[in-house]
Amino acid sequence: MKEDYPKLFEPINIGKVELMNRAVFPPISTNFALENGRLTERFVKHYERRARGGVGLIIVENTSIDFPEGKHMPFQPRIDSKAVLKDWEWLAFEVHKYEGVKLSIELAHEGWKKDGVDYLSPEKIEELIEKFAYSARLAMEAGFDMVEIQGAHGLLVNQFLSPLTNHRDDEWGQRTRFAKVVRKRIAEECGRDFPVTIRLAVDDFLEGGINLTMGREIAMELAKAGYDMIQADIGLGPKEKRLEPMHYPQAWRAYLAEKIRPLPVPVAAVGMIREPAVAERVLETQADLVVLGRTLIADPDWVKKVAEGKEHLIRRCIGCSECIKAVHDEKGPIRCGANANVGNEEDIPKAEARKRIAIVGAGPGGLEAARVAALRGHEVHLFYETFGGQLVLAKVPPGKEKIGWLIEYYRNVLAELPNVHLHEGAATKEDILAVKPDAVVIATGAKPFLPCSGERGLITPFDKILTGEVKVENKSVLIGGGGLVGVETAIYLAQFNNRIKIIKRSPAVLPNVERITRGYLLRELEERGIPIIVNRRFVSAGEGYAIVENTETGEKEMIECDVIVGAFGMRPHVPFVIDGVEYHIIGDAKSVRNIASAVKEGYEVGRRL
Structure with a gap:
């Protein structure tokens, strides 16, 4: 007030x-x-x-x-x-x-x-x-x-x-x-x-x-x-x-x-x-x-x-x-990662006919779809294992706490919409069909990709590090993957007195990251003494070492390490398909990208329903 x-x-x-x-x-x-x-x-x-x-x-x-x-x-x-x-x-x-x-x-x-x-x-x-x-x-x-x-x-x-x-x-x-x-x-x-x-x-x-x-x-x-x-x-x-x-x-x-x-x-x-x-x-x-x-x-x-x-x-x-x-x-029109309506500035109109909408996944795409569909007057059923989805992991590295604000926003907004019904827990196809939806939105995000099925458990996926399920302190760590996830996981692990190296298959480091943020993160790595070894492809892992290949020369080399963390990338995760009903896949479940893309697609699908 x-x-x-x-x-x-x-x-x-x-x-x-x-x-x-x-x-x-x-x-x-x-x-x-x-x-x-x-x-x-x-x-x-x-x-x-x-x-x-x-x-x-x-x-x-x-x-x-x-x-x-x-x-x-x-x-x-x-x-x-x-x-x-x-x-x-x-x-x-x-x-x-x-x-x-x-x-x-x-x-x-x-x-x-x-x-x-x-x-x-x-x-x-x-x-x-x-x-x-x-x-x-x-x-x-x-x-x-x-x-x-x-x-x-x-x-x-x-x-x-x-x-x-x-x-x-x-x-x-x-x-x-x-x-x-x-x-x-x-x-x-x-x-x-x-x-x-x-x-x-x-x-x-x-x-x-x-x-x-x-x-x-x-x-x-x-x-x-x-x-x-x-x-x-x-x-x-x-x-x-x-x-x-x-x-x-x-x-x-x-x-x-x-x-x-x-x-x-x-x-x-x-x-x-x-x-x-x-x-x-x-x-x-x-x-x-x-x-x-x-x-x-x-x-x-x-x-x-x-x-x-x-x-x-x-x-x-x-x-x-x-x-x-x-x-x-990009020298293009401004957009916002949190507000998909920038550049459009429309008031969300009511739908001509009320529908029952089932949304699977509560990452940024699913949450935005739920918000917009509810504002259009639909009955929304949101199924999720983790409210916030990948945002919960993304807010863990140092300096990323503000991402938690987006989770809070959706939690507060959806709580005030009486036509939104939350279903916490892993949902099956039968759970979705039980609400008799007129349309289904799959917003289940992506899962970490590990080569060789994790080499018999010798590679720890980055999400287990960021959730705290696996704690690593005072260790020699090799991180496979020099994208945003790999770099931020490295900065996170550096807090715990770990000695870290990053390997990356291509010569481009953080290629899709906005250049000011990219410069900031590279400086953070340098100040923490974390090298990025480019043109290295992961081949295999053993107890206390990894074998990598130089993609330019084809030579293989062994890197000694106590822990190998996999940040090789993500793959879309679609747990099931429901036939006979209007069906949409959005966000990382469709193609692995970023928060802004997920929010935008959530807005668009909610607006169309």
Whole structure:
């Protein structure tokens, strides 16, 4: 309830614009715009849906003020011409249908990351300033309540601010000057009462760059120059520090806001703020506003649920980085591992006819299918051995605890749906037929694959390690398989003073893992002294050793070890087939993939039933 989180629901002013709460949806790139920078219905619906959830301020994703020269992303929107004004009027109209929600837009220019700003002529600099001012005027005319300047993440304004990229010896060598003049020109175009905020690099996370001492000085200068709110963020440094993998703790970046306070204007904290209690704590001690990016991607109703005392029904972002993989690795439209409705934003409609649905398996696919089918009005019977399925194992390795949030979400949501009936225990074909289903969904996941049937028990499957059924301490361990499961099992076993090696058949390590998470995990292996020996195929096992083959030379070698752990992969598991009834196989039972694929297929089959 609101009274449980007084700071979160306390109004605050950005300039003369009052926000009804302290929650901010930040500029997260979606790739929902067209390549020419024009908006699409999908783009508008995405922001309209977040507005419906009751957030105080929405800041539209980084938008080009100078298309195409200043374009930053392949499907980046643009606000540099009267020709696109109608697009932005459309968006502002849809967002402002929700009383109290304020709208901003991040004005951005990529700049020249390799060269910095040293070579820019004074005339070019003045031209860029005019483009910022013109774009701000267009936003105001379109009905926006304010604008934000992108002054972080290594883009143009950050390049002026950082000593790493600005070595000029003229007036523009005064590193805050560019940002100050941009603010002054926007005031001249739009009036001083039209608020301008800045996403500010207060730490470059690179030696010789902006540090927090400099960052606070810059923030104070810009606040005095008229910026109405400062979002404390990072600059030129690695993407891992702003697109954090799951392993980072909640609100870890909030200290950036804390260290630049107090200022004469509000300061916003960013960085993996997922739970309302954490948001409230940040607001009490570290910041004036909280930025909820992936939090509101996973659950656009986060603010509304908190206000109504339904925190237990929040679908918390688990940090799976599926959104990052989609946008940054694949250059495609954003998606969410926990929320299959991102990019669609539909309200689940009631079914024309009520059916009795049997779902076998309660991993992410089966649970999502049960949720959606129940919301459509069907009678749902969910059969399972383990509530959560493979999620129960996936949350065991260090730093993966957030996966447990998804299990909690489904447990809480399904408990409030009276048309969902849970059947715990191993189900037979007869058990399924006993409920007389109109449709059956098989979501039984996958089982570990072991070569040579486990070599007479000499190979321990990884799941027995992660469940604790087999405990391994102070041993020499060989892990077969260098995929995500093998790597995370190795990191788990390293906690128990084991000496570990990983063998992998191909030269590619973690090939399907999003690159920021991949870099983090490889660093974890290196810090723990865990080598990955590539191009090695498992041949056989004996007491205290394994025989592997070099796939390039064909030579065989013996690796001594106390324990062999099998993480060679998984195979779909379909325990039975039921004829004569509508029948669907989803998730890993269909093809071994990931959480996002299972949730998506669960959503789709539940929607079709």
